[in-house]
Amino acid sequence: MRRLRDLVEVVTAFLAAAVAGLSVMMPVDFARVSGTSALHQYLLVVNVPRADTAGAISAVVAVVLAVSLGDTRLTWIAAALTGVALLANAVLSRNLDTDLSLTTVNYIDSIFGGVLLGLIGAAVLRKRRTGTAFMLGAIASAVLGDLTELPSADSTSSGLGNDSPPLWSIVVVVVLIILSTCWHQRRRVELVPDRDAPFGSVVAAAIISGSTLLAAEWFAGHRVGTLPAIMAVAATVLITMMSAFILTGRDGSIVLIGVAYAAAASAIVAAPRPSWVLPILLVAVAAGLWAGDRWRSPLAAIGLVGALAFFAAVAPISDTGQLVPSIGAVALAAIAGYSYGATPPRLIQNRVVGIAVLFVPSVVLAIRGANDNLIGYSHLWYRSPATEHNPVAGWAALAIAGGCALGLLRLRAVRPATPPRPVNSLRAQRDSLVEDQ
Template identity: 40%
Template sequence: MTIRWSGEGVETVTAFLAALVAGLSLMVPIDFAWTSRSSALHLDLLVFSLPQAIAAGALIAVVAAVLSTALGGQSLRWGVALGGVALLFVNHLLGRNAVLGTSLATLNFLDSIAGGLILGGSGAAVLARSRVESRYSWAAMAWLLGAIGGVVAEEIRPETRSAVTDQHFPQNWPALDAPPMWLIVLAVILIGVRFLREPGSQPAEPYSIQLPIVPIIAAAFMIGVSLLCSSVLARHGDSLRDIAVMTAATVVAAVFAALLLPDRDGTQVLLAVALAGAGSVILENRVPGWSVPPLMLAVAAGLLAGTRWPGVRVAAVGVIGLAVFSVLVVATGHNVVLGGLGHVLLALLSGYCFGAVAPRYGSTRVLGIALIYVPSPVLALRDYTRRGHCLLIDPGKPCTIGDYTSFAPGWTATALATGCALGLWGLLRRRPEHDPAA
């Protein structure tokens, strides 16, 4: 017998907080008060290993969601999330008291692993209860809001490298200590209570024999291709041939991963890959802190609109339009008004893309969320247009990073979104309709 503790309200708050903490753990480089005194080598290792750490955490999130769903009930799922947040707490506690010279890259990998466990376990828990309904519960909506909000909140951090060439680069590293310890402690308490309130004998969600491994294969393939293509464009972003090949490879990988998933669950993968590309061009690195609450409200509005008026074709066209809009923002010299409008449109569209699609299996939802965290090839191209070969020529020295004026990232995001939209059209024609959202 399940004990009701303030009902759905507490579970909703717990789901939001778990997803938010997980997102921040994945996206924000780990740092402490002593980080700025670390050597340039330690900080460079952290920066260069960050994409791999995010990719590892994203894959762990999918694995955790799949296995906890296939092998156990709610108690196991919340137990996985509790283990992740406990690891996060210990990692930050040790990091705060670590000696100068401790490997920041290692601590960051542990942070990403913890974030993946929290994201996968909590996602499997809250989405499993929504599977029996035609639409998401409030807890599932809160989890989606927190997961998407992790990307929004991550953008308020200052740049890790000074825009001005400075031989004292380590002193320019911003110490944010994100997620803050008080938020981690609160997450430990709420997730722990949620775990204790769940019965241990709840049966696992029924799956076919082959299904548990399929989302893991799709995730590993898609994340691996995105990481490879990002690595290539981070070094050869001035080659039109490489841009075209890497964009095409990303689209093909997204379509292949979508076809691996059952029924029309692959629509989430295609929309997430396209959205990550467009978002990589729209999002600025220095978003003012006061803008986070309005952007979170925009995400929530998009989620509600997506559940009320679902349409994956509308979402796909919207992502293409947003990518074209990003080119307009660059053409106008990064107009402040257009830039702010772009952030609002991205927040609305992000919510709509995840609200309009209701996959049959919760692990697919976790996969879609994980893909918006994984560095997109468009992000690598945008980074290259801002710094050129600077880091490749002399990694030990800081780079002068300016506002990008190239149209290449925007048009690449447009091509990526168009390719994913064509793949979505083919998937909808190929698969029978089971989900009214499609």
Template identity: 40%
Template structure:
């Protein structure tokens, strides 16, 4: 029987807002009005611990999705998301009234843990097969849209450092209180209402009982390799052998993870790793806030196109094409228009990649989404080409930060996309196609 439209819209809105808040909590470093007055040491600790916090939150999201799907029903899944929303609200409420010496890195880790709980719980609830009364649910694209928009919205925030950084000057950190407390409170309210509407006892998702641990192991492996590779290339981004070895290791890890997952579910991981690399090479470091609605529409169009005309191979070719485009966009020397076009293509492609692949297990989709949050080695290469050895420059000297002036990030993203595409080709040949019924 068809779910009433009003209820379906409410479920889709809840899924979107939960995923958006979770994504912002993972991607955006925590800050308050008093953050800009913190010491340089505390701000540096926050910056340097941010990748580890994102990785921890992403792994928590995967573990939450797997365990809540395997051990309980919708009440457990949305209950976990509600617990994460409560933690996020309390963390921001206490943080706003904290003393100046409070550890920002600790608050940020709590933010990432809360974001992981919300992302995993809401993802398991929105993507669950056992809850869908018809063949398809609008909660799925709504959750995916919110999760992807969390990455785009993060780019609208001003950078923590100006274009020229003087080492003796306390860092220019804008206190924006992001995500705002009112938005967290709204998410807490709608997730709480969704939790109260669920029955107290429901069976676990049968398709996840067969798979209680594999996505967690796969996520730990992929996230660990990505963080290690990013750490290496952040210091050796001009060393071509180091780049080659790191990108090869990342692609091999993605292929191994894809083979660990059942059937063709691993295709989501391979596309996510390649897409994260391409996005790291083309996405601008500052997007005007007025452009966010437009990017949301583009992502939604990509999602609908992927759902209507799914094609895993088409998505892989598109990621390779976008990676090559990032190289060509740098060639003119003044790539403003070309970079803008690249970001439009990225929004459409991101939506298409997640709409075109329908894994049987909702936890696999959560894993794929989590991987676009984790810093890609390509991002580390781009950061190095922008700053070089700026953090290690001599005291009192300044260093210029530039962007879109090097071909290396684009070629690095292309190499990673090709490696993942080869793995995808092998996976599709090795594994028979699953039944045509699309997972929600």
């Protein structure tokens, strides 16, 4: 029975993180959007970055509150209620046909998805196996969400089902969370005080998420040349460094690497690609996590991100078919896994902060759309095979990676390396505090 419970918790951690991440990054009922009017698509897609930002901040707020309370039973109950709300929102959205209502539903979906991600993270990240499963699901959802192609008349699904996440996957997750909640009902509540200020994570997430979105939308609204691009890149680097230093110890390393990775991922050539590549991406993320955990080197991670950005700037795209996009997608997945495996933050809530930065669209997306004639750059929130490749976006991503690398070096120079706090269980955390006293 013990082994069965552990197995169910591992599966729950993976599926819940994946479903929550996809709920944040992708619109409600993706297939139905592709068959509607251009206005319907525009109203929904143009609001996706703001909904993503709301979901990212919600995830961090949820994990901080849950970790601060230290009550695993209450955390599981809250996760179960959030899962039910997410399922209800997905079911009700099928009966809403107006443009405004579907856009509003997407905001609700992203916020509930973010809350679910934060609560599950607080519940499972203390154990190694469930924590690894959570990271795999969260990172894979961010990668798959980033590689979503633009809705069109020829695309009737996202490659994951008629909806993304599919309705059946939400049902499965809700059942698994409720089952895990029942198993935790009789466990003794153990409150573990944290002597670090937990709400610093919320401040850092709010700064990096809100400022990144503002910088991206500002550039999209100006599009007047090289100087605004330089200003946007410089602002992104400075804001990221400030947010990284708000976090305790060297936990800010994951923010610096995450922002650099998000920029490189936005510039990489990854469409069109064959559908059979999707399961390979999951394997690539898992392999990257394993390699990162075995050979931990934040500097190597930021170096790989820089190489990815360089690839985005110089990769040939003419007459290459699906070869280069497939290579780019697999590289994205593997480097994401390694980056997060090689840079595990000391505090649980900061691991969720590192995931949350992947949900906010980077300013590089705005640079990619600098030559468009549309208002804003809403269609470039998704991959479009018809979009002309812009090497400037790759060079901008490389500049962001270089700036974040300098920030990483500075952080490691001024913040001492401290041994990680035991996070295998609540009991281990309690015992460590007793030893300190």
